[in-house]
Amino acid sequence: MSLIPVCEVLKNYLWRHYSVWVLVAFIALLPLSTQAQSQKEGAEMASVSHLLFIHHSCGGALLADPGEKEGGQKGSGNRCIYGVHPNGGGLRTLLEGQGYQVNELSYESRLGEDTDIEHWRMKFANHMNDLLRTGNQDDFLPEGQNNTIVAFKSCYPNNDYVGMGSEPGNPDSAERTVANSKAAYNSLLPLFKEQPDVLFVALTPPPRAKPKPQGFKAKIKALFQSEPKDAEYARVFNTWITDAENGWLANYPLNNVVVFDFYDILTDGGKSDWSRYATRSGADSHPSKAGNALAAEVFIPFLAESVEKWEGGTH
Numbered sequence: 001m002s003l004i005p006v007c008e009v010l011k012n013y014l015w016r017h018y019s020v021w022v023l024v025a026f027i028a029l030l031p032l033s034t035q036a037q038s039q040k041e042g043a044e045m046a047s048v049s050h051l052l053f054i055h056h057s058c059g060g061a062l063l064a065d066p067g068e069k070e071g072g073q074k075g076s077g078n079r080c081i082y083g084v085h086p087n088g089g090g091l092r093t094l095l096e097g098q099g100y101q102v103n104e105l106s107y108e109s110r111l112g113e114d115t116d117i118e119h120w121r122m123k124f125a126n127h128m129n130d131l132l133r134t135g136n137q138d139d140f141l142p143e144g145q146n147n148t149i150v151a152f153k154s155c156y157p158n159n160d161y162v163g164m165g166s167e168p169g170n171p172d173s174a175e176r177t178v179a180n181s182k183a184a185y186n187s188l189l190p191l192f193k194e195q196p197d198v199l200f201v202a203l204t205p206p207p208r209a210k211p212k213p214q215g216f217k218a219k220i221k222a223l224f225q226s227e228p229k230d231a232e233y234a235r236v237f238n239t240w241i242t243d244a245e246n247g248w249l250a251n252y253p254l255n256n257v258v259v260f261d262f263y264d265i266l267t268d269g270g271k272s273d274w275s276r277y278a279t280r281s282g283a284d285s286h287p288s289k290a291g292n293a294l295a296a297e298v299f300i301p302f303l304a305e306s307v308e309k310w311e312g313g314t315h
Contacts, residue, residue: 201258260302
């Protein structure tokens with residue numbers, strides 16, 4: 001018998017027998033490979049930093065990219081959650097560039113409807129767990145994932161102050177006095193203290209556009225009237241909430257609550273008590289594209305510094 005036929009017989013034998021075992025081993029390893037991939041994807045999802053932003057129209061424009069309006073229509077179920085907006089500040093894109101998954105609550109959702117100052121205490125007291133699990137509107141994040149940062153903002157009508165009010169104020173009152181607004185924010189601190197693993201970012205309400213009298217008679221009348229005082233009261237409250245030594249957070253022991261001074265940015269650092277970035281020729285209090293872009297640019301390093309202090313503290 002020649003050597004060549006023997007080699008052919010041996011090759012065929014090995015192929016028939018060992019190829020079967022190789023195939024069996026390959027099939028057996030498939031679930032492990034799939035499981036490893038799933039575990040990797042799960043770990044990546046778990047490592048995403050979820051940031052919840054509770055807002056209405058001004059916050060929606062701040063987050064949106066600038067351009068022709070896309071999304072956010074009334075009745076869509078995502079009112080004021082814009083992908084693109086003419087006054088867009090681009091904050092969502094900037095945050096995503098920093099590794100954040102931005103989740104939003106706005107109009108037309110169970111948890112996002114009420115965002116005036118007097119609503120915050122009841123919202124956080126009654127719905128804290130749901131807020132921390134919110135993805136978009138009333139959808140929840142997957143099990144095991146939570147928002148580790150919660151940003152919340154009231155809109156510019158919350159600067160329509162009628163007076164100083166009487167201390168200690170009523171946190172749930174719709175009467176817009178400085179005392180009531182202080183009471184509302186003070187009532188949040190015990191709730192936030194119970195959540196040291198969450199960073200709460202309070203954005204100050206954006207300022208009002210300065211009223212402009214319309215018509216000849218109104219302009220003449222305005223010459224003999226003093227300016228409205230609501231903006232002065234708004235400045236008093238804003239100074240208090242941002243004063244780290246004597247204001248809202250002066251005696252708060254943790255690092256998990258910060259204030260982003262949206263109001264001061266839009267008043268050009270206190271050069272006015274009225275908005276310097278109003279729209280529609282200064283008649284509309286909704287911030288302009290330039291104002292929102294400026295605020296978004298300031299927000300990114302502000303958040304990075306806040307997170308660093310929070311993570312470096314005891315939480």
